[in-house]
Every structure is written in structure tokens, then in C-alpha cells.
Amino acid sequence: MTHDHDHHHDNELDPFAARVKALETILTEKGLIDPAAVDAIVETYETKVGPRNGARVVAKAWSDPDFAEWLRRDATAAIASLGYTGRQGEHMQAVFNTEDTHNLIVCTLCSCYPWTVLGVPPVWYKAPPYRSQAVIDPRGVLAEFGLVLPEATRIRVWDSTAELRYMVVPMRPAETEGLSQDDLARLVTRDSMIGTGLPLRPGSLGPGALWPAAADEGGAP
Amino acid sequence: MSKPETGSGAAAATPFRLPAGSGTDTPVFAEPWQAQAFALAVALHQRGLFSWSEWAAALSKEVASPDAADDGSDYYQHWLAALEALLVAKGVAGPELIDALSSSWQRAARATPHGHPVSLENDPERAR
Numbered sequence: 001m002t003h004d005h006d007h008h009h010d011n012e013l014d015p016f017a018a019r020v021k022a023l024e025t026i027l028t029e030k031g032l033i034d035p036a037a038v039d040a041i042v043e044t045y046e047t048k049v050g051p052r053n054g055a056r057v058v059a060k061a062w063s064d065p066d067f068a069e070w071l072r073r074d075a076t077a078a079i080a081s082l083g084y085t086g087r088q089g090e091h092m093q094a095v096f097n098t099e100d101t102h103n104l105i106v107c108t109l110c111s112c113y114p115w116t117v118l119g120v121p122p123v124w125y126k127a128p129p130y131r132s133q134a135v136i137d138p139r140g141v142l143a144e145f146g147l148v149l150p151e152a153t154r155i156r157v158w159d160s161t162a163e164l165r166y167m168v169v170p171m172r173p174a175e176t177e178g179l180s181q182d183d184l185a186r187l188v189t190r191d192s193m194i195g196t197g198l199p200l201r202p203g204s205l206g207p208g209a210l211w212p213a214a215a216d217e218g219g220a221p
Numbered sequence: 222m223s224k225p226e227t228g229s230g231a232a233a234a235t236p237f238r239l240p241a242g243s244g245t246d247t248p249v250f251a252e253p254w255q256a257q258a259f260a261l262a263v264a265l266h267q268r269g270l271f272s273w274s275e276w277a278a279a280l281s282k283e284v285a286s287p288d289a290a291d292d293g294s295d296y297y298q299h300w301l302a303a304l305e306a307l308l309v310a311k312g313v314a315g316p317e318l319i320d321a322l323s324s325s326w327q328r329a330a331r332a333t334p335h336g337h338p339v340s341l342e343n344d345p346e347r348a349r
Contacts, residue, residue: 011339013330015323016301017254022322023261023304025341026314033264041260046250090273110281120249120259124239126284127293133237144239162277 045120052210053084054117054167055188058199059181061094062172071169072096084116090162092117096169097195101154104142104195105166106134112160114167118193125194135159145196168195176202186211235291255297262304271307279303279310 013021027033057079061068071078075092079085092114095103107113108131113121124130133141138155142148149155158166170192176184179202189208191197200209250256266273283299283306308314329344341347 011330011333011335013327013339014254015327016258016298017252018323018326018330019301019305019319020254020257020261021326022319023308023314024257025322025326026308026318027261027265030313032268032270032313033261038257038260038264041263042256045259045263046256110277110284112277122249123251123293123296124237125293126296127237127291128284128289129235129237129291130293132235137237141237144237162274 045115049084049115050119050210051117051188051190051193052185053082053119054114054190054193055185055210056181057082057084057094057117057167058169058188058193059185061169062176062184063181068096068169075167079117090114091164093158093164093166094169095156095158095166097171099171100152101156102142102149102195103156103158103166103168104134104138105158105160105168106131107160108132108135109159109161112162112165114160114165117167118190122190142196145191147197168193170199173199173201250297251294255300258297258301258304262300265304270311270313275307276303279307282306 024033024035024038028035057071060082061071067078070081071094075094078094079092090112095105097103105114106125110126113125130141135157138157139149142155160166170188172184173187176187179187183202186209187199187202189197189199189210191208192199197208250259262276265271266276271279280300280303283303284296286299289295289299305314305316305319308319309316325341325344325347326339328346329341330339332343332345333339
């Protein structure tokens with residue numbers, strides 16, 4: 001009876017948002033989810049879990065040979081020792097770049113990704129062309145990221161699964177002797193841990209830097 | 222030393238192109254519902270409704286759809302479809318119920334004045 005009012009009809013729910021609301025309603029009524037817990041998961045993945053976790057793992061591996069060895073042998077446990085544990089019960093394997101071999105990770109099947117160390121994957125990682133081309137033409141894919149490797153460098157592609165996720169440990173950049181783990185972590189980028197990029201060089205916090213310039217609060221611990 | 226790369230894009234039906242603005246700062250979720258859909262699957266897995274392998278199988282079935290966008294922009298649509306399919310398969314929710322409740326939420330949103338939280342109670346057609 002109030003339909004002649006001039007309502008503002010800008011509360012339009014798009015079909016996907018409406019379906020998610022519908023699922024939330026059903027699952028809450030059935031006691032299968034707690035909306036507050038769902039919000040907490042969103043919060044965690046939007047703000048707390050991200051590639052900075054992985055950057056700390058890499059920086060520790062660069063500075064601590066025992067940790068590097070542990071990471072090579074049992075990445076799941078080595079990563080968990082820093083407080084980053086998988087929620088999906090997946091196993092982690094760290095693949096180390098060397099002078100001869102560059103590693104690249106992909107999930108050809110869907111989008112399995114090392115969430116605990118890298119957060120939620122970027123859009124391109126989930127796109128069909130990346131998922132297929134990383135296997136067929138890894139050099140072409142790397143070139144798209146501006147990464148051109150020497151002809152002699154072998155590119156090894158690791159296809160993740162629901163049970164086993166990979167992370168790349170890039171080579172420590174030159175001229176980083178004496179840098180603290182915090183400063184080393186600042187050189188690690190998300191893409192360098194996927195294999196589509198290299199770490200930053202010291203003193204050049206360029207695109208891809210995970211932390212703002214030094215001496216900020218809330219930086220690497 | 223550098224020979225021209227063969228196969229760079231040549232073998233490819235759809236060559237990989239890095240989307241513009243793919244910096245590290247790009248938000249991982251384009252819209253709030255994507256984050257919610259993501260969290261629902263994680264929460265239900267934690268509760269043990271399905272194993273992560275079951276989830277990966279359901280998701281890969283959806284993302285393998287020939288209609289999938291090349292830029293990955295519809296990824297969370299597939300995610301949502303996989304979640305619905307799993308809930309139907311597990312007997313948690315039928316498609317009719319999901320459809321009906323989705324429409325109800327849309328009507329409720331339209332009937333809610335701007336600035337007020339949308340509640341299902343605001344659906345004018347909702348049976349009391």
C-alpha cells in the first residue's frame with residue numbers, strides 16, 4: 001500500500017550476491033555455518049594472510065641454512081614452525097630456484113594455490129590462458145611478465161593439486177650480504193614466489209613491493 | 222646466444238596476456254560477495270561437510286566449462302556454482318530453494334530504503 005512512495009531503488013542485489021545471501025541463509029538456518037565465523041575468514045584472507053607470510057619464509061631460508069634445508073625436506077613443517085598452517089590440510093613443497101633452473105607454479109585443474117604463504121591468488125593465476133600456457137609455453141608466459149631468462153636456464157613447471165601445493169624460493173639477490181631478515185623479506189614479491197617474477201634488488205622497492213619503504217610500522221617482524 | 226623462441230604464443234589457442242593493473246595491490250576479491258562465497262566454502266570444509274579434494278573436484282568441473290572467461294574474471298561465479306552443486310549433492314539445499322531464496326533476497330533489497338540494512342523480512346512476498 002506504500003508502493004506509490006518514491007523509494008530509492010538502489011539497493012539492487014546482483015544475482016550472484018543474492019545467491020550467496022540465499023546460501024548463507026540456508027546454511028545458517030541449518031546450523032552449518034556461523035555468520036560471524038564466515039566474516040572472520042573473510043577478514044583473515046583479506047588482511048592477515050597474504051604474500052608477506054611467504055616473504056618471511058623466503059627471507060628466513062636465505063639467512064638460515066638449517067631452515068632452508070628443513071624447508072627443502074619438509075616444507076609443511078618448516079612453514080608451520082613460523083605459524084603459517086594450512087586450513088585445507090594440504091602439503092607444501094618448496095622448490096628452489098638455482099642458476100640452472102627456474103621454477104614456476106600453476107594449477108592446471110582449477111586454482112590450487114599455497115594460500116597459507118601467498119594468500120588468495122591473483123586473477124591471472126586463475127585464468128584459463130595462464131593455466132594452460134604455463135605448461136605449454138612457460139617462456140612466453142614469463143615474457144608477458146617482463147621476465148626473460150637466459151636460454152640455458154631450464155624452466156620447471158609445477159602443477160599444484162588439492163593435496164600438494166608448491167611455492168618457489170627465488171635466489172637471493174646479489175649484494176644483500178649483511179641485510180637483516182626483515183630487510184630481505186622486503187625484497188621478496190608475490191610473483192617471485194609463483195615464479196613469474198624475481199625478487200627486487202636492494203634499494204629498489206619498485207612495483208611488487210609487499211611493504212612500503214623502510215621504517216614503517218607493521219612491516220616485516 | 223639467444224635464438225628466437227619458438228612456440229611463444231604460436232601453439233596457443235589463447236595466448237596468456239597479463240591483464241592491465243595486475244599489481245600486487247589489486248584487491249583479491251572484486252566484489253564483497255566473492256569474498257563471502259570464498260569464506261563459505263572454507264567454513265564448510267572446516268566443519269567437515271566436504272573434503273578439500275571433493276571441493277577441488279567440484280571447482281575444476283566448473284572452471285573447465287567451455288564458457289569460462291579467458292581473463293579469469295568469472296572465477297568466483299564458478300566457485301559459487303561449485304558450492305551450490307556440492308550443497309545439492311550433499312542434500313543440504315535443493316536448487317529450487319536456492320532460487321526461491323535468491324529471488325526473495327533481491328525483492329527484499331529493492332524494498333529496503335537506502336541506508337538501511339537489507340533483511341529478508343523486507344521481502345514483500347515473504348510468507349510470514
